[in-house]
Amino acid sequence: MSDDRVRDQYEAYPYPPRDPREETKRLIEGSPSHRLEIDHYIFAGQRDWRQPFRALVAGGGTGDGLVMLAQQLADAGCPAEIHYLDLSHASRNIAEARIRARELESVTFHAAAIEQLPRLGLGSFDYIDCCGVLHHLADPIAGLRILAASLSPTGGIGLMVYGEFGRSGVYPMQDLLRMLGESDPAEKRIETAKRLLRQLPATNLFARNPVLGDHLRAGDAGIHDLLLHARDRAYRVAELVALIDAAGLAPTALIEPWRYDPASYFADQKLLAPLNALDRWQRAAAAELIAGNLKTHIAYAVPKGRASLAVADPEDPSAVPVLKGGDGIELARGLRPGGKLTVKADGVEARFATSAGTGPILAAIDGRRSIAQIAALLAEQDIKRWSPAYFAGEFAAAYKLFNALNRLFLTRAG
Numbered sequence: 324m325s326d327d328r329v330r331d332q333y334e335a336y337p338y339p340p341r342d343p344r345e346e347t348k349r350l351i352e353g354s355p356s357h358r359l360e361i362d363h364y365i366f367a368g369q370r371d372w373r374q375p376f377r378a379l380v381a382g383g384g385t386g387d388g389l390v391m392l393a394q395q396l397a398d399a400g401c402p403a404e405i406h407y408l409d410l411s412h413a414s415r416n417i418a419e420a421r422i423r424a425r426e427l428e429s430v431t432f433h434a435a436a437i438e439q440l441p442r443l444g445l446g447s448f449d450y451i452d453c454c455g456v457l458h459h460l461a462d463p464i465a466g467l468r469i470l471a472a473s474l475s476p477t478g479g480i481g482l483m484v485y486g487e488f489g490r491s492g493v494y495p496m497q498d499l500l501r502m503l504g505e506s507d508p509a510e511k512r513i514e515t516a517k518r519l520l521r522q523l524p525a526t527n528l529f530a531r532n533p534v535l536g537d538h539l540r541a542g543d544a545g546i547h548d549l550l551l552h553a554r555d556r557a558y559r560v561a562e563l564v565a566l567i568d569a570a571g572l573a574p575t576a577l578i579e580p581w582r583y584d585p586a587s588y589f590a591d592q593k594l595l596a597p598l599n600a601l602d603r604w605q606r607a608a609a610a611e612l613i614a615g616n617l618k619t620h621i622a623y624a625v626p627k628g629r630a631s632l633a634v635a636d637p638e639d640p641s642a643v644p645v646l647k648g649g650d651g652i653e654l655a656r657g658l659r660p661g662g663k664l665t666v667k668a669d670g671v672e673a674r675f676a677t678s679a680g681t682g683p684i685l686a687a688i689d690g691r692r693s694i695a696q697i698a699a700l701l702a703e704q705d706i707k708r709w710s711p712a713y714f715a716g717e718f719a720a721a722y723k724l725f726n727a728l729n730r731l732f733l734t735r736a737g
């Protein structure tokens with residue numbers, strides 16, 4: 324099937340639909356490509372953001388990842404150079420208007436396909452965002468190889484591809500809608516899809532999938548993107564890891580980490596023990612099978628051989644912990660000492676034990692103090708309680724939990 328149909332779809336229905344006027348009211352933040360995640364999973368929490376940074380947003384669409392990255396780099400005072408690439412002019416116009424609305428000057432726009440990147444001569448990048456794009460390519464491995472070849476040796480990629488199980492029911496619906504009029508014009512196909520959605524029996528796999536609301540709240544573009552797409556496929560974790568491997572890269576994280584840990588879903592050691600014997604990505608594959616609700620997979624990846632060097636080290640006392648989306652004091656206030664924390668995502672509810680020291684540690688995290696300074700501060704408050712060994716154990720527990728929840732990251736001082 325030709326790439327023209329994918330391009331035509333995104334010319335007619337840019338996705339996700341965005342109104343540039345909203346930029347004055349809110350910044351949409353997410354994964355991949357949050358600056359804290361990039362730092363933590365690609366630059367070992369060591370990046371000096373005052374140094375120049377070159378990024379490519381490949382298949383940037385209407386600009387969510389682009390706008391977030393450009394704004395966060397500007398806020399950090401980073402001399403950034405960001406290149407946006409997409410084959411849809413309509414999407415690019417929206418992304419460009421959003422960047423203009425924010426008066427950001429770091430972005431250059433290119434109307435081109437990923438497959439044409441080598442010919443553009445843009446040089447190498449510290450970071451590449453490719454969110455929700457590879458699964459639409461005729462040859463995703465070739466596409467990812469092209470991106471990997473454009474990475475600087477110390478750079479990395481943030482990816483999102485569809486997940487198989489959370490999209491349960493989507494592909495049978497796509498098959499059905501092709502039977503109902505594959506060659507009809509898009510508007511007619513959307514009408515057919517709406518008519519069908521209203522009349523599905525309760526047993527229909529799509530109707531039975533409770534986690535697929537997002538697209539259906541995004542108007543005609545959402546229905547088209549989900550149910551009438553010209554070309555998309557979904558990945559299991561093992562297939563995503565194989566895709567990353569085939570491009571000469573290695574994963575450093577799956578986001579959010581807790582969703583890829585079997586122990587998030589049950590505590591039965593008889594069931595967990597055999598899974599604990601597996602490697603990290605096989606455990607993630609098991610977690611995906613257990614949860615059955617992962618509709619996307621978000622991964623960070625770096626050139627093979629650099630994976631162990633790329634991730635921040637929570638045992639480095641000079642590292643500075645930073646909480647994403649809210650301050651530590653507020654987070655600590657909601658925690659009873661040693662209480663349980665409940666987290667919900669796509670219909671699953673997980674409960675995590677916290678430790679008595681979690682609250683005071685969170686409250687001391689201000690994005691400026693290093694781990695060593697937090698230890699010193701707490702010892703100053705109560706020297707008997709906060710011995711170095713006690714702090715080390717409590718910090719490790721707090722880090723493990725809040726990093727798994729995608730809230731806690733490490734950066735460098737300064």
Ligand SMILES: C[S@@+](CC[C@H](N)C(=O)[O-])C[C@H]1O[C@@H](n2cnc3c(N)ncnc32)[C@H](O)[C@@H]1O
Pocket residue numbers: 329330333338339381382383384385386387388408409410411414435436437438453454455456459460
């Ligand atoms: C679902 S949208 C995702 C947009 C954006 N990355 C985001 O996360 O909001 C997919 C985008 O990929 C673009 N795209 C599809 N195939 C492409 C290709 N071969 N090269 C460049 N862009 C492509 C489409 O035009 C569309 O804008």
